[in-house]
Amino acid sequence: MTGTRPRRRPTIVDVAEAAGVSKSLVSLALRGDPGVSEATGARILAAADRLGYRSNRLARGLVQGRTMILGVLLTDLANPYHTEVVAGVEEAADARGFTVLLAHGRRDRKRLEHQLDALLQLNVDGVVVVSSWVGPRALADAARRVPVVMVGRPREFAPGVDTVANDDVAGARAAVRHLVELGHTRIAHLSGSGSPSSRSREEGYRETMREAGLADEVLVRPVGTDREQAAGALVAAGPSAVFAVNDLAALAVLDHAPPGVSVVGYDNTSLAEVVRPRLSSVDQPRAVMGTLATELLLERMGGRTGDRHEVLTPTLVVRDSTAPPRP
Amino acid sequence: MTGTRPRRRPTIVDVAEAAGVSKSLVSLALRGDPGVSEATGARILAAADRLGYRSNRLARGLVQGRTMILGVLLTDLANPYHTEVVAGVEEAADARGFTVLLAHGRRDRKRLEHQLDALLQLNVDGVVVVSSWVGPRALADAARRVPVVMVGRPREFAPGVDTVANDDVAGARAAVRHLVELGHTRIAHLSGSGSPSSRSREEGYRETMREAGLADEVLVRPVGTDREQAAGALVAAGPSAVFAVNDLAALAVLDHAPPGVSVVGYDNTSLAEVVRPRLSSVDQPRAVMGTLATELLLERMGGRTGDRHEVLTPTLVVRDSTAPPRP
DNA sequence: TTGAAAGCGCTAACAA
């Protein structure tokens, strides 16, 4: 019947009474302990089923001192980069019997740290932070109670916190090398806002240009606050190719550049497949990063004490936005 | 120092000892009970701070019988439609002092139901299901222990479960009317896969065509398994405008149609802004839907027993993909 | 204003 809710959720004691046994035996039976006789076991399961019993994870967590829950803290749900990392975390966690719950920071540092706190209060067994926005203080603090690993490149390492990041310099180098090999010389860079990642990408750009003997052609412009305007200004300088700090910046360039200008983005978001021309972009191994993060968490649980900082190599995905320069 | 983790998280008893009071007093002081003398209160807070104490939400939840946590179950993290609903839920939940945790179903019904179970075991105080994939059985089952509201249009209502959906017929009508008003007569529809929503959208299309005296021009083709192919075939029939069941289908049409063919999508995802031409699309009031869902949850907690099924009206967002027919 | 004691639902010794 609609709207019926029993006054009280059935507990293990209710099941015990219904089955005419002690509550410890119910506990054992429900977890499939082999030391329970088949007949009683069946009787208990039947009773539990009939009452609609579900174990109370809070109570179990309280007595066991662990919850078998991993928390994932995200800056921004809408960012497809983040969600693929989550998929990696989930895969690894599933395999080990952990449940993954997500907390969302909504692009707000205060809120992120608040949500981190909420996860800790829940006694999660570990936290994966997919965000560079959480301060090192808050991270280190959290890491004193539970294993914490952050995915992304922090401005500064927090003690006790492992990290997993992609090699931004290598990614940028691959992108620029690709353009050089296509025959471009006038290669410009639409750079980021000064985050550690964007700085490394710029560095990779500069290095590769230098090595290609194109030091004189180096042209860098930061996206600043107005992406469209920055893209327009960069294009106005007349490059034949642009390496952009991320996919959104690359789209802005694509939008302002005349056909024939090659563009490479970074992050290989789902946008890259959707826009026309399809965007060549540097792909971070996001799922692997999530899996690795989870493994680091488990290692910590296993007793490791030294910090680990893993760096993975990204790969360039070539699509239709890059081609040899038009004569 | 790196890797240091105290053997045991400080508990309320540790704080009590450090402050030289009983644990009940600590409990009161930490929650700012006015019945605690100022001096003792300060002493207790100082001790808690010094020890780095955080309350254990599991324990509190156990004794209070509620957790002040709302769970959100999502089909697909990567779907921007879902994430905006979440934003609405969070806003409403924050205002009432609830914490929101997300569980992710990864587009897999089995897994969705498993995750729903995980939320229930955590004793969340309510669940918002942002998915049409969870079966009515599982929903009704969950609703027997805790308030549940689903956002989306279910194939079949589950007893005890409130719903919040958009009016798909109205959305489709707005889209088609817009095309008619622009002067189009050869308006085709790329329809969906038979979900309740897609059927309603098709119905809205047919109705509006009939009312416009264009019954003879009705041309419907389902996306089927190969979206690209379906879009190509539809375009080959030579319509001057297409109403597509969702944004992705609309993009496929845009990709195959000659310039000048008007296209309207549905859902107004972030893609609509990104592609060229920018896509006109029907916008569901997603944040409002999330907020409303949360309010329904709170109403249930407040004792409402009858089911409620809310339907909100979407609005058409006109961008560059629609224009009068070329002569 | 403070403390003692009971108990939330469960697991984990230990005993029977």
Add this chain to the structure above:
DNA sequence: TTGTTAGCGCTTTCAA
């Protein structure tokens, strides 16, 4: 194979 008992960390009477 089953039952008894003692907590996990917290809140909540009820007394002092």
